[in-house]
Amino acid sequence: MPELPEVETVRRGLAPALVGATLARVTLRRPDLRFPFPDAFATRLEGARVDALSRRGKYMTAALSTGETLIVHLGMTGRFTVTRASDAESPGRFVYEAGGDAKHDHVVIEAEGGEAGPARLVFNDARRFGFMDLAPTATLGRAKHFAAMGPEPLSAAFDDDGFAAALRARRTPIKAALLDQRVVAGLGNIYVCEALFRAGVSPRRRADRIAAPRVRRLRAAIVAVLEDAIEAGGSTLRDFAGTDGELGYFQHAFDVYGRDGALCRRCGATLRRIVQSGRSTFYCAACQR
DNA sequence: AGTGGGACCTGTCCGC
DNA sequence: TGCGGACAGGTCCCAC
Numbered sequence: 001m002p003e004l005p006e007v008e009t010v011r012r013g014l015a016p017a018l019v020g021a022t023l024a025r026v027t028l029r030r031p032d033l034r035f036p037f038p039d040a041f042a043t044r045l046e047g048a049r050v051d052a053l054s055r056r057g058k059y060m061t062a063a064l065s066t067g068e069t070l071i072v073h074l075g076m077t078g079r080f081t082v083t084r085a086s087d088a089e090s091p092g093r094f095v096y097e098a099g100g101d102a103k104h105d106h107v108v109i110e111a112e113g114g115e116a117g118p119a120r121l122v123f124n125d126a127r128r129f130g131f132m133d134l135a136p137t138a139t140l141g142r143a144k145h146f147a148a149m150g151p152e153p154l155s156a157a158f159d160d161d162g163f164a165a166a167l168r169a170r171r172t173p174i175k176a177a178l179l180d181q182r183v184v185a186g187l188g189n190i191y192v193c194e195a196l197f198r199a200g201v202s203p204r205r206r207a208d209r210i211a212a213p214r215v216r217r218l219r220a221a222i223v224a225v226l227e228d229a230i231e232a233g234g235s236t237l238r239d240f241a242g243t244d245g246e247l248g249y250f251q252h253a254f255d256v257y258g259r260d261g262a263l264c265r266r267c268g269a270t271l272r273r274i275v276q277s278g279r280s281t282f283y284c285a286a287c288q289r
Numbered sequence: 290a291g292t293g294g295g296a297c298c299t300g301t302c303c304g305c
Numbered sequence: 306t307g308c309g310g311a312c313a314g315g316t317c318c319c320a321c
Contacts, residue, residue: 077299129299
């Protein structure tokens with residue numbers, strides 16, 4: 001699921017259970033996800049208090065009282081389910097809970113003392129492209145996951161001049177440039193397609209050949225589509241029904257993603273799907289130049 | 290050094 | 306109903 005808006009939605013969903021809480025017990029149900037868990041992972045978490053829950057790009061970070069920060073990436077299919085003790089009869093489901101497939105429940109965290117009261121967090125990830133890591137909080141920005149990461153798109157660090165300079169240095173199609181987390185953090189296949197449509201920029205156009213006014217329009221479109229998606233609770237794809245209340249609904253607002261063969265909402269042309277660097281791109285060849 | 294392609298892993302859906 | 310193939314929200318690694 002997880003591009004920036006989905007990760008932000010998960011972060012907001014987890015905050016009541018985690019912020020201020022102590023991680024009383026951590027259970028790993030396998031030795032690795034995409035990568036092995038760090039040494040003594042559970043031990044280093046247990047007993048720690050969560051001082052803050054933040055997000056950088058598509059990563060969630062939990063600053064701990066131990067001086068370390070827990071780093072979580074959801075990969076493609078990573079999701080958290082939260083059950084509050086006070087709610088045991090009807091578990092409070094958080095975003096993107098796909099249904100009761102315990103086979104892929106890889107990490108269980110019991111938290112105590114958060115605003116939500118005692119809670120159990122279960123990390124489920126069928127494809128295991130997600131991962132977790134620990135790094136010293138004091139030097140988090142230099143941790144390998146963040147050292148080369150581009151500006152946070154919803155912050156002042158993402159400005160027209162810096163964005164234009166980053167694109168000027170790229171000879172790839174703009175689609176590929178925007179997927180590169182070094183250019184701007186947090187975009188994935190969906191929101192790149194949507195932002196390019198909103199800006200009227202062809203996904204095939206070379207990044208270094210977009211004129212300044214259109215670069216500004218593109219930057220604004222990226223910010224707007226991310227803000228709209230967060231507002232909608234992110235996008236939910238391929239999750240079946242039965243999860244109540246907490247699913248994102250931005251997928252209903254897609255202009256182009258997954259809509260090949262349908263008609264462009266702006267000009268009525270038929271939307272296309274092409275493959276760029278092995279991944280689907282959806283766009284309107286009439287509106288996007 | 291920048292770029293493109295394949296690998297990683299599992300589930301689902303579609304056509305035959 | 307069964308089976309093979311394509312495809313899926315991401316990132317890393319390794320050749321050019």
